[in-house]
Amino acid sequence: MLDIAAELDRWVREDREFAVASVVAVGGSAPRRPGAALAVDSEGTAIGSVSGGCVEGAVYDLCVQALQDGTTVRERFGYSDEDAFAVGLTCGGVIDVLVTPVRADAPDRAVLAAALSGAARGEPTALARVAAGSPELLGRALLVHPDGSYEGALGGSSGGGPDGGLGDSSEGGPDGGLGDSSEGGPDGGLGGRPELDRTAAAEARAMLDVGRTGTLEISEDGSHCPGGVTLFVESSVPPPRMIVFGAIDFAAALVRTGKFLGYHVTVCDARAVFATRARFPEADDIVVDWPHRYLERTGTDDRTVLCVLTHDAKFDVPLLTTALRRPAAFIGAMGSRRTHEDRDRRLREAGLTDHDLARLHSPIGLDLGARTPEETALSIAAEIIATRHGGTGVPLTGARFPIHREA
Incomplete structure (x- = not known):
């Protein structure tokens, strides 16, 4: 998503609704790396690329569907020896794509908007999203800053400071502010998992420090043990x-x-x-x-x-x-x-x-x-x-x- 931050930041400021498909994992010979993205707005306008052409049409359709039903999905595309004309990567590789709808009612729209704005301005930014795990967690986002503070919620807290403590966000509300979602509810907060947020923020900050984009696994209880949740972390750093x-x-x-x-x-x-x-x-x-x-x-x-x-x-x-x-x-x-x-x-x-x-x-x-x-x-x-x-x-x-x- 941060791969095309400048264009998507403009879409956010124009109040457009859109869906973004991000490459979250790659296997074998694939033309684009994790972080490559394609986005489609409600008018059908498309920007970006996830495969250099092989599966763009199928991914475009996934974005349109996600934008219509508001559901985050993960899809795998690979080459089929049995049917070389099937939708897939003719180069022989495999890519996993996470499709995230960014509608007006999306619980993470404010977090995603802040991440896109920061990356578009050239600020060091890490965006962590759940790429695999419980259905209710899939696609949830956390914006992590270089000092370790964060915005958003994967498991219940709504922000934190560099020492891992939870920030005071009680003033947030339905206008997109990051309100206290520790009790869970219709706004997407899951409640009861502040350790998951803190662990995710710490791991994302470590990846931001080295400018790395990729996946990592942690447990839903917030422990560093692999299993339960796969995070996809995009790091946007100033140009070399x-x-x-x-x-x-x-x-x-x-x-x-x-x-x-x-x-x-x-x-x-x-x-x-x-x-x-x-x-x-x-x-x-x-x-x-x-x-x-x-x-x-x-x-x-x-x-x-x-x-x-x-x-x-x-x-x-x-x-x-x-x-x-x-x-x-x-x-x-x-x-x-x-x-x-x-x-x-x-x-x-x-x-x-x-x-x-x-x-x-x-x-x-x-x-x-x-x-x-x-x-x-x-x-x-x-x-x-x-x-x-x-x-x-x-x-x-x-x-x-x-x-x-x-x-």
Whole structure:
């Protein structure tokens, strides 16, 4: 659902009723990962995708039906060897889809609306929904914030604080506020299961901390023992960073590619005449400073991509000496093989070890025969993607390994 939060947030603000189908589990070779979503409003408008085309029609019909009867359902779609033309995934995989109606009378509409609004604004957001369990629990939702506080109710409480205590929500009411539902009743509160809410919130917060989307199992009594309730947790976190060092023409093409891939892109160069908004209109940030000095004062994490395009020792060596000792998903440096050998020698002299240097992708990019800045940017992006997902970079034609790897 958070996969298409911006569009669904607009639908909520327009008071539309809609149903959302979310991929909650995947088996084998499937084209979309957990969290992929398709939504259909009361006018029949559809956005998003759960399979890249294989089962969209059947899922669309499930959304229409759920919107009509207000019932949350879970459905499995898989490939049938006996009937290759049956509704299913012709790629051979299996997906489980949770279809949630978001009507005006939906008990969790306020919670879902808050989750969509937060994700659309780029705030760290975790949405936990019951994907399997008792019929009365199926589809119930909990919105979890980074500090551990939460909104909504799976088992009876209506909100809580970071210490696991239940928040004071006695002022809520029929206007969509999160009122005290500890006694259960027609508003969907089940009553008597505050521990389930607290445990679900704690587990969802842990997944949010690492930006993970997936399922987990807990018991209906709130214990951490598997069994009884399967939670599907969607984590929406700010986009990962791509920092491009070197304000050259190749950098301009890489900035455009990085934005296309969903990165927050920063360009850094010590030369003010080159690091300008006119040259990099798509960049989120432009920094005029020595690259190593900027890297020392900015944050990186295990999703950050660092691309060093300066291929000048006076920039590269101090920058890479810093970068290779920082958390990052990918660190690459441009240059010829001769440049790489000279750079490698200088970095060793600066004290970097074999273990440090093993993290460096140099020369940066896959061998695509690239010549233009745009082609070079594509080869760099291809290596970043292959590194992230464990790809080989070899042609799929004739390959014997699965096309869609397990997450």
